[in-house]
Amino acid sequence: xxxxxxxRNILFGAAAAVTTGGLLTxxxxxxxxxxxxxxxxxxxxxVADDKPGKQVIIGFAGPQADHGWLNAINDNAKERAKxxxxxxxxxxxxxxDTAAQxxxxxxxxxxxxxxxxxxxxxxKALTQVGLKAxxxxxxxxxxxxxxxxxxxxxxxxxxxxxxxxxxxGNYIGEQLKDKKNATVVELAGLDNLELTKQRSQGFDDALxxxxxxxxxxxxxxxxxxxxxxxxxxxxxxxxxxFDALWNHDDDQGVGALRAIKxxxxxxxxxxxxxxxxxxxxxxxxxxxxxKATVLYPPTMAASAIDLARALGQGKGIGGMAExxxxxxxxxxxxxxxxxxxxxxxxxxxx
Amino acid sequence: xxxxxTPARPAEPKRATAPHKTPHRTLLRTDLRTLSxxxxxxxxxxxxxxxxxxxxxxxDNVQLILTQASVIGVVTVGMTFVIISGGIDLxxxxxxALASVWATTVxxxxxxxxxxxxxxxVVGVACGLVNGLLIAYGxxxxxxxxxxxxxxxxxxxxxxxxxxxxxVTVDGVLSLGERDSYILGIPPLVLVFAAVxxxxxxxLNRTTFGRRSVAVGGNAEAARLAGIDVRRQRLYxxxxxxxxxxxxxxxxxVLAGSGQNTNGNLYELDAIAAAIIGGTLLTGGRGxxxxxxxxxxxxxxxxxxxxxxxxxxxxxxxxxxxxxxxxVLVQRRDAHSTT
Numbered sequence: 001x002x003x004x005x006x007x008r009n010i011l012f013g014a015a016a017a018v019t020t021g022g023l024l025t026x027x028x029x030x031x032x033x034x035x036x037x038x039x040x041x042x043x044x045x046x047v048a049d050d051k052p053g054k055q056v057i058i059g060f061a062g063p064q065a066d067h068g069w070l071n072a073i074n075d076n077a078k079e080r081a082k083x084x085x086x087x088x089x090x091x092x093x094x095x096x097d098t099a100a101q102x103x104x105x106x107x108x109x110x111x112x113x114x115x116x117x118x119x120x121x122x123x124k125a126l127t128q129v130g131l132k133a134x135x136x137x138x139x140x141x142x143x144x145x146x147x148x149x150x151x152x153x154x155x156x157x158x159x160x161x162x163x164x165x166x167x168x169g170n171y172i173g174e175q176l177k178d179k180k181n182a183t184v185v186e187l188a189g190l191d192n193l194e195l196t197k198q199r200s201q202g203f204d205d206a207l208x209x210x211x212x213x214x215x216x217x218x219x220x221x222x223x224x225x226x227x228x229x230x231x232x233x234x235x236x237x238x239x240x241x242f243d244a245l246w247n248h249d250d251d252q253g254v255g256a257l258r259a260i261k262x263x264x265x266x267x268x269x270x271x272x273x274x275x276x277x278x279x280x281x282x283x284x285x286x287x288x289x290x291k292a293t294v295l296y297p298p299t300m301a302a303s304a305i306d307l308a309r310a311l312g313q314g315k316g317i318g319g320m321a322e323x324x325x326x327x328x329x330x331x332x333x334x335x336x337x338x339x340x341x342x343x344x345x346x347x348x349x350x
Numbered sequence: 351x352x353x354x355x356t357p358a359r360p361a362e363p364k365r366a367t368a369p370h371k372t373p374h375r376t377l378l379r380t381d382l383r384t385l386s387x388x389x390x391x392x393x394x395x396x397x398x399x400x401x402x403x404x405x406x407x408x409x410d411n412v413q414l415i416l417t418q419a420s421v422i423g424v425v426t427v428g429m430t431f432v433i434i435s436g437g438i439d440l441x442x443x444x445x446x447a448l449a450s451v452w453a454t455t456v457x458x459x460x461x462x463x464x465x466x467x468x469x470x471x472v473v474g475v476a477c478g479l480v481n482g483l484l485i486a487y488g489x490x491x492x493x494x495x496x497x498x499x500x501x502x503x504x505x506x507x508x509x510x511x512x513x514x515x516x517x518v519t520v521d522g523v524l525s526l527g528e529r530d531s532y533i534l535g536i537p538p539l540v541l542v543f544a545a546v547x548x549x550x551x552x553x554l555n556r557t558t559f560g561r562r563s564v565a566v567g568g569n570a571e572a573a574r575l576a577g578i579d580v581r582r583q584r585l586y587x588x589x590x591x592x593x594x595x596x597x598x599x600x601x602x603x604v605l606a607g608s609g610q611n612t613n614g615n616l617y618e619l620d621a622i623a624a625a626i627i628g629g630t631l632l633t634g635g636r637g638x639x640x641x642x643x644x645x646x647x648x649x650x651x652x653x654x655x656x657x658x659x660x661x662x663x664x665x666x667x668x669x670x671x672x673x674x675x676x677x678v679l680v681q682r683r684d685a686h687s688t689t
Contacts, residue, residue: 234657
């Protein structure tokens, strides 16, 4: 994702995830509805709302749910589609296999669905089939893993891996800003994924704002409970004392927390990543080192259905001046801690 | 590599009572191999001790290395038997995953500690039984039969969990992995690993079953002519491997406190690598439990040293590959010069 994602997109992302329909049309105070004054009257544009409209068939090609977050993606998409009486969801069997997923998308194109929502197993490898759909006149909402070219999608919506690192780093920085020579360690995810590098880069960049904090160790796990336990117990052995830990993923965090308990350590604060239900429950209970988690919300799948429906009905989105839905929507990685965990709990995934 | 001239050890007699005579040279050679593995381990201990004097040699870390070796160690003991018999089991990781998720379902957790242990072992043995029947009586090549088990086992594990992590809430299981339950400073997981190792060694070196396994791997036809029921022997060997996977799954549940369909990821490769480093011939007919266990310890110690020195996973993987290559090269020279 380009770093220059406009703030409006971020605002919009949050709005789309939280509001259920665009009740606010043009009266939000910070909306520059008087700008651009080329005669358009934003208040009159058709915007998507909960009222049933034109029937839309949405084709959904999702991932194989072999991980809590991916599972939540599929659930969110299906739940959201059920909410609208004017939406029919044609969901394929989730797949991690590029060839199989290409075949599934082609089938959906042949079925002439109105809009496609695709979370590709591999964004680069599925670019061609995205292009094919667009050329066939089916707008594509590209979910999270991005295609190679903007020609292959009408709209991209996804999470912000760099932003996750940034949020985690800034949160830890604020907690430790008054501490001299503070140290942090990082339990990263799968190192052969680009997103892991982006998360680490964001984290490192955030820590630069706090010269009193030094990152002393980083180990990569595999996003699994087992690897989280194994790598964390070694990190604990290597670092007898540190002040904060950032763990990239709440699933491997289950294992990391287990290792921390087994080692009998409680002398630091831990920040998780993604927003699993178990992590949020632990934050609420406040009985472990886990004090916060930075979101990578699976609700983006529900928002993708909203966007697809709006595309299918030729409508815009409430709260925005434009007639068309944006080309890029990057979600914001909010920090969930004890203060706001109640608000986010419903988005926690198992 | 083609079969080395292993039938130097003829297919053994039917009775277990005949004392097993090992030619002196073979014994010496085995000891040299074990010694060289111990030497490698000693060098690693020195490297660990020099680079991280504060953390490497303390009790916590030794306990940690042994604990982390336990799960894959138990799997490797079973794998060693299979490889010695000339077979291969690619499904061990999938069996561990399947056994661990089956044993941690909500329904199973209702039966507490015993329910989880029992289910893990039953699932492991059942998978081993399927492997064994397909190979011994279905005439399938071990590589293919266990590859099929790998695929379907992982699929079934995913289906059972629906992609979710099944957290264990049974206290007795969880506390087994914690400090309070250490016996004389030894974690229970390590004791299980030690017991499996000793039993494995006894079975391989002191029983008819062990000698038959070697004979089948050395030359199956000769073994058949000598009156060994080769098919039944093969069935038992895959059952044994499945049993080890079931035990390992239980240990993993204790360690990680959960069942997940990704559990046991790449165990098949780790176990094969450890066995090969330990001197087990991939073509069968030769191998030792002690060598395999040393292979596991070498890998675990290296991983530990890397983590303590904060080296990243890419470096770790490159080094692991280099070690496997080196070990096999040494083994080849060994096979050419002495047998």
